[in-house]
Amino acid sequence: MTSLAPVAPPGVVTSTGLAADLCCYPTREQYFSLIASLKCDGFEMCVDVCAVDYLNFADRSLPDGVAPTRFEVVTNLLSLSKKQRVRVRVQAGNDRPEVDSLFTLYPGTEALEREAFDLLGVLFTNHPDMTRILMPEEWEGHPLRKDYGVGKVPVQFKEAPGPR
Amino acid sequence: MNEPTVRTAERIELLTAETSEGLQELQRRDSTTSDELGREVGAVLRLKGLTLDPNAVDFDRRDDETMIINMGPSHPSTHGVLRLMLELDGEFVLRTKPVIGYLHTGMEKTGEELSYIQGATNVTRMDYLSPVINELCYSMAVEKLLDIDVPARAVWIRMLMSELNRVSSHLVWMATNGMDLGASSMMIYGLRERELILAFFEKTAGLRMNLNYVRPGGVAADLPDGWQDDVLVICDTIYARTFEYDQLLTGQPIFRNRMVGVAPLTAEEALALGVTGPLLRSTGVPWDLRRSMPYLAYDQVDFDVIVGTFGDNFDRYAIRLNEIRESLRIVRQCIDKMPAGDYRSQDPKVTPPPRARIGESMEALIHHFKLFTEGFHVPPGEVYLAVESPRGELGCYIVADGGPKPYRLHVRGPSFVNLQAVSLLMRGGSMSDTITVISTIDPVMGEVDR
Numbered sequence: 001m002t003s004l005a006p007v008a009p010p011g012v013v014t015s016t017g018l019a020a021d022l023c024c025y026p027t028r029e030q031y032f033s034l035i036a037s038l039k040c041d042g043f044e045m046c047v048d049v050c051a052v053d054y055l056n057f058a059d060r061s062l063p064d065g066v067a068p069t070r071f072e073v074v075t076n077l078l079s080l081s082k083k084q085r086v087r088v089r090v091q092a093g094n095d096r097p098e099v100d101s102l103f104t105l106y107p108g109t110e111a112l113e114r115e116a117f118d119l120l121g122v123l124f125t126n127h128p129d130m131t132r133i134l135m136p137e138e139w140e141g142h143p144l145r146k147d148y149g150v151g152k153v154p155v156q157f158k159e160a161p162g163p164r
Numbered sequence: 165m166n167e168p169t170v171r172t173a174e175r176i177e178l179l180t181a182e183t184s185e186g187l188q189e190l191q192r193r194d195s196t197t198s199d200e201l202g203r204e205v206g207a208v209l210r211l212k213g214l215t216l217d218p219n220a221v222d223f224d225r226r227d228d229e230t231m232i233i234n235m236g237p238s239h240p241s242t243h244g245v246l247r248l249m250l251e252l253d254g255e256f257v258l259r260t261k262p263v264i265g266y267l268h269t270g271m272e273k274t275g276e277e278l279s280y281i282q283g284a285t286n287v288t289r290m291d292y293l294s295p296v297i298n299e300l301c302y303s304m305a306v307e308k309l310l311d312i313d314v315p316a317r318a319v320w321i322r323m324l325m326s327e328l329n330r331v332s333s334h335l336v337w338m339a340t341n342g343m344d345l346g347a348s349s350m351m352i353y354g355l356r357e358r359e360l361i362l363a364f365f366e367k368t369a370g371l372r373m374n375l376n377y378v379r380p381g382g383v384a385a386d387l388p389d390g391w392q393d394d395v396l397v398i399c400d401t402i403y404a405r406t407f408e409y410d411q412l413l414t415g416q417p418i419f420r421n422r423m424v425g426v427a428p429l430t431a432e433e434a435l436a437l438g439v440t441g442p443l444l445r446s447t448g449v450p451w452d453l454r455r456s457m458p459y460l461a462y463d464q465v466d467f468d469v470i471v472g473t474f475g476d477n478f479d480r481y482a483i484r485l486n487e488i489r490e491s492l493r494i495v496r497q498c499i500d501k502m503p504a505g506d507y508r509s510q511d512p513k514v515t516p517p518p519r520a521r522i523g524e525s526m527e528a529l530i531h532h533f534k535l536f537t538e539g540f541h542v543p544p545g546e547v548y549l550a551v552e553s554p555r556g557e558l559g560c561y562i563v564a565d566g567g568p569k570p571y572r573l574h575v576r577g578p579s580f581v582n583l584q585a586v587s588l589l590m591r592g593g594s595m596s597d598t599i600t601v602i603s604t605i606d607p608v609m610g611e612v613d614r
Contacts, residue, residue: 021548044435048548048559048576057565060544074561076548076576080435080449083456087548108438110203111584112576119272128203129187134265134613137186143273144572150277151270 015063021085025066031090032100035075038086039105043077046106047085050074051092051116055146071097071122075109092122101127119144190249190261193227204259204587230258237266241344241599244609248586248598255595260587267613275573279539280306280380283570287560288374290575291611293336296322296329297553298575299378304459305549305560306380309542312514315506316461318382323460324395324498325368325377326551327491331402332361333554334484334491337606338409341481344603345422350412357405360398367394381515382508392499399492406488414482423478427589427601430475437588438581441556442487443605446472446479453552465497480604487554513540539568555579555606577611 012034013025026034035046052072054060062068071092078085092099101124102109113124114133121142124130132139141148193201236247245266251259275286287302288295300322307314314322335358342350362372367388369377377384388394413419429439431447444451452469454462470486472479508515516535517528542564550559556578563572582605589601 045438045440047438047440047550047557047581048561048574050561050574050576052563052572052574057563057571060565074546074548076559076561078557080451080456085548085550106438107436108581108584111580112438115580128200131187132265133188134268136265137188143270150273 013063013065021087024086024088025063026088026090028090028092028099031073031088032102032105035077035088035102036105038077038088041079042081043079043084043086045078045080046075046102046109046112047078048074048076049102049109049112049116051097051120051122051144053120053144053146067091069097070094071120073097073099073116073122075102096123097121098123098125100125103127118142121145185263188263188265190232190251190259190263192232193225193230193251201259204261225253225258229253235598237263242602243340243607244612246583246602246607246609246612248602250590250595250598252595257590257593257595257598260590260598262583262586264583264609264612267609269614271614272573272575275570277569279568280542280570281535281539283573284379285374285376287573287575288376289610290577290614291553291555291558291579291608292373293333293608294326294329294554295374296325296378297551297558299376300326300460301549301551301553301558301560301575302562303378303380304551305547305562306542308547308549309545309562309564310380310514310540311543312381312509312511314382314509316503317505318507318509319460320498320502321383321387321507322378323462323465324387324495324502325365325383326460327494327498328361328364328395328398330491330554331488331495332358334488335361335402337484337554337603338488341600341603342413344599345419347413347416347419350409353405353409353412357402360401364391364394364398367391379508381511382506384508386507395495395499399496403489403492406485409485414485420478422597422600423481423604424476425474426477426597427593427604428474428476429585429589433588434475434585437584439556439585441552441554441578441582442480442483443475443556443582443585445470446483447475448473453550453557457550459551462494464501465494467491467494477600477604484606541566541568542570550576553578555608555611556582575611575614577614579605579607579609579611580614583607583612 012030015023024034052074053070054072055070058068069091073090073092075088076085090099101113111133113127116122117124117130118132118134119142231252233250233252234247235250236242237245247263249261249263250257271286271290275283278286284299284302287298291298335354339351339354365375366372369375369384429447431449434444434447448471450469450471455469467490470483472483512531516532521528522532544564544566546563548559548561550557558578559576561574562570565571585605590598
């Protein structure tokens with residue numbers, strides 16, 4: 001598997017993930033150019049873009065040289081010709097998470113990036129249509145953030161009606 | 165008593181404001197930039213080698229020549245609550261924008277609140293037509309994080325059940341596709357055959373849908389006695405009846421007129437859009453995760469990956485019909501090769517003890533109590549695992565923080581991504597073709613909205 005590993009541009013931290021996929025940890029500045037070079041390298045399809053809010057899990061293990069931030073954007077690329085996956089984890093920032101949109105490379109990331117924006121509030125620069133996709137337009141907040149409470153409907157336990 | 169009010173003009177504006185999705189909707193042309201217009205008609209697919217003509221974007225068309233109408237959210241042909249906003253010129257579709265989210269119930273958030281054992285009940289409700297494959301994807305991701313092995317029998321049971329599930333999912337597709345095209349007899353036949361499979365599911369797992377049958381560590385129960393006979397009857401009956409579907413639909417002129425050559429997709433467009441499953445295979449790309457990146461024991465069974473040529477509606481139909489036959493081939497091999505042994509892992513930290521042991525063993529009681537109150541702890545890590553669902557690549561991304569609940573559960577639904585092909589496929593087609601396009605994309609809204 002490692003012999004097939006794509007040549008990551010210098011300066012990008014890589015490691016081998018749990019499912020024997022290659023993981024890359026670019027910075028926000030390297031992110032777009034890394035994906036572009038991976039695309040040239042034979043990764044024809046971007047299967048998934050999602051974001052993770054690491055608010056309560058800041059001490060996660062990352063390779064040396066990667067400074068953890070609260071938000072992380074995880075992009076999964078797939079190479080049909082090499083039958084290989086690569087996962088790109090980019091630290092997106094703390095207060096105003098923002099990374100480049102992959103729309104010009106893979107138009108199919110349009111809905112996935114909108115979903116990440118809608119549910120976690122990660123902004124994607126140069127995305128053509130940065131609107132909510134699953135939540136109503138006037139919704140406040142981003143539900144998958146860890147500081148967004150889980151909605152609970154209070155259950156009232158009333159006394160059973162008496163025998164009368 | 166309230167006076168019945170007549171809704172006057174001002175009142176109607178209020179009403180539309182209440183139901184508006186704002187910028188998520190398809191905008192009028194005078195408030196749409198040219199970039200946005202190009203994206204909506206699919207001209208952004210002008211990447212290297214893509215065939216869509218950039219001149220096809222008719223920027224100069226005015227709003228009073230066209231009409232924006234809503235199809236859905238509760239149109240019978242949208243298979244759920246999909247809302248399509250169509251810009252029409254007469255009967256021809258210029259722009260299409262799917263507006264989704266009407267079935268969003270926050271299942272990924274719910275997944276963070278449920279323990280790993282309970283999680284399977286959550287994911288099984290996402291794609292409600294292929295529950296076993298959803299559970300399988302989730303369970304395999306959890307097992308990868310836990311780094312445990314699943315007994316061989318459990319692997320083969322999972323394969324048997326997921327192939328039966330694929331058949332039932334494709335049968336529902338055949339049924340609804342038939343009904344969308346007015347062939348309502350196909351509706352009846354498809355659901356009739358699916359009933360055979362659901363009855364077997366009920367016999368095995370206790371439920372017809374949303375089985376919660378595949379769980380981290382194995383499956384919930386062993387196959388019932390005499391399951392070989394049941395499954396053989398299912399295989400024989402459905403295999404014979406696929407040829408009746410052939411007679412009913414494949415050569416029928418009305419059906420062919422609405423399917424052959426309608427809404428073609430090229431391989432480049434499909435790859436750029438991230439489209440997977442029968443849609444991708446219909447364009448001639450032989451990509452099936454069961455064959456290309458085998459999981460379970462798919463490398464030990466013999467089956468063909470069905471590939472189309474033109475990427476049109478008919479290819480998608482033919483692929484699904486033939487995949488039913490291929491899945492039945494795999495099911496027959498599962499009957500022959502089913503190994504004996506445990507149907508779930510014997511690791512007491514993951515698998516609850518048998519009911520009979522609880523009464524006699526203190527340790528079993530503790531394990532049982534711990535598993536069902538707290539759940540098992542999963543070591544920190546993150547994993548992305550993908551399986552081939554009837555609709556394409558179903559991926560599950562789990563981040564574990566060492567606790568008994570997933571820190572983040574993300575499901576990559578194939579329908580969600582495939583739905584992006586709608587605006588490209590519908591462009592230039594007639595209004596009546598929109599029905600066949602939605603039908604052959606086969607979105608399951610439970611999975612799109614999650």
